[in-house]
Amino acid sequence: MLWSLPDGIDTPALVIDLDTLSANIDSMASQMLAIGVALRPHVKTHKSPQIARMQINAGGRGVTVASLGEAEVFAASGFDDIFIAYPLYPAGSKASRLRALAGGMRPSVGVDSIDAARALAGAVPAPDCLTVLIELDSGQHRSGVAPEAAVDLALRCGELGLDVGGVFTHGGHSYRPSAAAAAAADESRTLDLAVEYLAAAGVTAPTVSAGSTPTAIASAVGRVTEERPGTYVFNDRQQLALGTAKPRDVAVAVAATVVSTAVGGQAVIDAGSKALASDRPDWLSGHGAVPELGDATVAALSECHGMVRLGAQPTPAIGTVVRVVPNHICTAVNLFDYYEVVSGGQLVDRWPIAARGHLS
Amino acid sequence: MLWSLPDGIDTPALVIDLDTLSANIDSMASQMLAIGVALRPHVKTHKSPQIARMQINAGGRGVTVASLGEAEVFAASGFDDIFIAYPLYPAGSKASRLRALAGGMRPSVGVDSIDAARALAGAVPAPDCLTVLIELDSGQHRSGVAPEAAVDLALRCGELGLDVGGVFTHGGHSYRPSAAAAAAADESRTLDLAVEYLAAAGVTAPTVSAGSTPTAIASAVGRVTEERPGTYVFNDRQQLALGTAKPRDVAVAVAATVVSTAVGGQAVIDAGSKALASDRPDWLSGHGAVPELGDATVAALSECHGMVRLGAQPTPAIGTVVRVVPNHICTAVNLFDYYEVVSGGQLVDRWPIAARGHLS
Numbered sequence: 136m137l138w139s140l141p142d143g144i145d146t147p148a149l150v151i152d153l154d155t156l157s158a159n160i161d162s163m164a165s166q167m168l169a170i171g172v173a174l175r176p177h178v179k180t181h182k183s184p185q186i187a188r189m190q191i192n193a194g195g196r197g198v199t200v201a202s203l204g205e206a207e208v209f210a211a212s213g214f215d216d217i218f219i220a221y222p223l224y225p226a227g228s229k230a231s232r233l234r235a236l237a238g239g240m241r242p243s244v245g246v247d248s249i250d251a252a253r254a255l256a257g258a259v260p261a262p263d264c265l266t267v268l269i270e271l272d273s274g275q276h277r278s279g280v281a282p283e284a285a286v287d288l289a290l291r292c293g294e295l296g297l298d299v300g301g302v303f304t305h306g307g308h309s310y311r312p313s314a315a316a317a318a319a320a321d322e323s324r325t326l327d328l329a330v331e332y333l334a335a336a337g338v339t340a341p342t343v344s345a346g347s348t349p350t351a352i353a354s355a356v357g358r359v360t361e362e363r364p365g366t367y368v369f370n371d372r373q374q375l376a377l378g379t380a381k382p383r384d385v386a387v388a389v390a391a392t393v394v395s396t397a398v399g400g401q402a403v404i405d406a407g408s409k410a411l412a413s414d415r416p417d418w419l420s421g422h423g424a425v426p427e428l429g430d431a432t433v434a435a436l437s438e439c440h441g442m443v444r445l446g447a448q449p450t451p452a453i454g455t456v457v458r459v460v461p462n463h464i465c466t467a468v469n470l471f472d473y474y475e476v477v478s479g480g481q482l483v484d485r486w487p488i489a490a491r492g493h494l495s
Numbered sequence: 496m497l498w499s500l501p502d503g504i505d506t507p508a509l510v511i512d513l514d515t516l517s518a519n520i521d522s523m524a525s526q527m528l529a530i531g532v533a534l535r536p537h538v539k540t541h542k543s544p545q546i547a548r549m550q551i552n553a554g555g556r557g558v559t560v561a562s563l564g565e566a567e568v569f570a571a572s573g574f575d576d577i578f579i580a581y582p583l584y585p586a587g588s589k590a591s592r593l594r595a596l597a598g599g600m601r602p603s604v605g606v607d608s609i610d611a612a613r614a615l616a617g618a619v620p621a622p623d624c625l626t627v628l629i630e631l632d633s634g635q636h637r638s639g640v641a642p643e644a645a646v647d648l649a650l651r652c653g654e655l656g657l658d659v660g661g662v663f664t665h666g667g668h669s670y671r672p673s674a675a676a677a678a679a680a681d682e683s684r685t686l687d688l689a690v691e692y693l694a695a696a697g698v699t700a701p702t703v704s705a706g707s708t709p710t711a712i713a714s715a716v717g718r719v720t721e722e723r724p725g726t727y728v729f730n731d732r733q734q735l736a737l738g739t740a741k742p743r744d745v746a747v748a749v750a751a752t753v754v755s756t757a758v759g760g761q762a763v764i765d766a767g768s769k770a771l772a773s774d775r776p777d778w779l780s781g782h783g784a785v786p787e788l789g790d791a792t793v794a795a796l797s798e799c800h801g802m803v804r805l806g807a808q809p810t811p812a813i814g815t816v817v818r819v820v821p822n823h824i825c826t827a828v829n830l831f832d833y834y835e836v837v838s839g840g841q842l843v844d845r846w847p848i849a850a851r852g853h854l855s
């Protein structure tokens with residue numbers, strides 16, 4: 136990490152280095168431009184209209200969100216090309232909220248069942264106010280249909296009057312060591328297959344969308360027209376462990392203060408599971424890394440305590456302020472209300488995490 | 496669980512059953528009254544002045560909080576007996592904020608180092624605006640000093656002009672199967688020992704405070720004057736697994752909608768790690784239980800997807816609304832902005848989670 140914390144930050148705090156952030160945004164945008172694939176960054180990572188605007192200015196086509204609530208926040212901030220990459224089921228107030236959103240723009244929504252498609256068609260003033268993208272399962276086995284099943288679902292969406300804009304997938308099984316190349320190949324092969332089946336049935340798929348940060352470049356082949364990475368703007372301990380990012384690419388950290396060293400071999404910091412989140416894949420031990428303490432590991436978490444295992448590292452003084460690189464930045468960001476924005480080692484701004492809590 | 500969800504809840508949502516909540520609050524208060532020990536509930540669980548008021552009305556002496564920010568929220572809501580059970584280090588704006596808090600009331604603050612004690616004494620207008628409680632390590636090995644070290648720390652706090660109000664500990668090692676009885680004994684033995692050492696040095700300890708939900712009753716022996724349980728108001732999947740609570744004691748659940756059943760044997764709900772939190776102790780598998788689906792387990796989480804493993808359970812219809820009992824309710828609550836309050840199966844109120852995000 137090439138940046139440092141300014142003095143006087145109240146901890147725990149979420150701190151962005153603006154220069155690293157800008158470099159990450161530019162790097163992904165220029166790689167996508169070079170290979171001729173559109174970039175539609177997933178803004179669930181940062182939930183910040185300011186950062187999404189930087190991504191669009193760098194060449195992003197539009198934004199990807201995970202919920203109707205996130206779509207509303209970004210629409211209210213002037214974004215008019217929004218893909219809700221989620222199998223949205225518009226019950227309760229979601230039907231009227233989707234209607235309001237579709238009245239002001241034409242959002243795209245993921246669909247992987249005829250039941251949800253029917254509910255979506257019924258929720259909006261006219262079904263063609265919405266574009267639906269058929270979700271495909273490319274190997275994560277979370278949601279999405281098999282390529283063979285895409286044709287039936289697309290035809291039935293068409294019968295409901297919905298505009299079928301194409302297909303999408305998320306190769307989330309890329310989040311294991313050495314898994315990214317195979318997951319990227321799974322994504323592009325699954326998408327290609329579905330496009331072929333659809334073409335044979337007379338259905339065109341203008342949008343063919345893949346993406347995760349580990350697979351964003353490698354899956355941009357074949358018929359893929361668009362990538363949706365999210366985490367690349369910030370990076371985190373998972374991306375470092377996967378080799379997707381290097382320490383100089385880490386743009387965000389949680390600033391924390393050493394509050395207790397009463398137990399030998401351990402420094403307790405004021406960032407626990409309510410500041411770092413508890414996400415921990417089975418291939419990663421601990422909950423964060425502390426560059427100021429020789430990359431010591433946050434070995435355990437309570438809600439407001441992080442237990443840093445010092446190893447050979449000397450015990451820091453009570454009051455020492457350190458940075459923590461969390462395992463998964465998307466869920467850590469989701470715990471804070473704003474970013475402290477740093478540039479050249481100085482605090483320059485504070486940005487609200489505007490879509491935090493807009494889960495529904 | 497003896498309660499059910501009303502129709503029309505927008506998911507994911509955090510839902511309280513008011514009747515179960517009231518019963519839990521009354522049960523703990525009357526048990527504490529019966530054994531003659533004061534109850535100072537830890538409000539980091541719910542972060543809600545409404546619920547804290549119910550706890551005080553039932554006989555609670557005051558509240559326990561985990562951060563200065565939480566103390567500020569509860570002070571602004573009229574609570575005037577607040578213990579910050581945390582080794583607070585008042586740097587940055589925390590010094591002036593602590594001064595402002597101590598100007599309006601006399602908060603108690605945990606301390607386990609002379610460095611923090613010195614900073615606390617320097618932060619307030621006069622050191623005797625604060626009461627400090629010496630934190631003891633009773634076996635969790637997180638923070639706190641050994642009973643033998645309490646005397647030196649207490650004497651040095653006294654030299655700084657700080658009012659030493661007593662001792663406290665948290666037997667967090669109670670959070671393992673069959674560990675509660677031994678952890679409770681560790682708490683009371685450690686506190687007793689420290690009180691004896693202090694008495695021998697001429698230091699009185701009016702407050703002798705223990706507590707966690709699993710140990711709240713069993714540790715209320717010997718010289719213990721006060722208990723600080725938090726989770727008992729709501730309970731969660733951990734408390735069920737530990738045997739501290741029964742299903743009828745679970746007062747809060749996350750309401751979620753089945754959004755995808757495209758992958759066989761699995762129902763995907765719209766509550767992921769951003770609604771349930773990822774906390775999972777190594778003695779518990781999965782991330783939540785779904786009573787409406789035969790107590791099926793949320794086997795895996797993405798940020799906005801929960802993957803429910805159905806087993807022999809029939810596949811639910813897309814759009815089915817279910818409850819999830821999260822592993823750890825304190826971190827799940829911390830993800831939402833308000834509670835939907837239900838009584839007799841009807842939605843009766845919405846309460847803000849006022850101290851959410853007040854980490855620092």
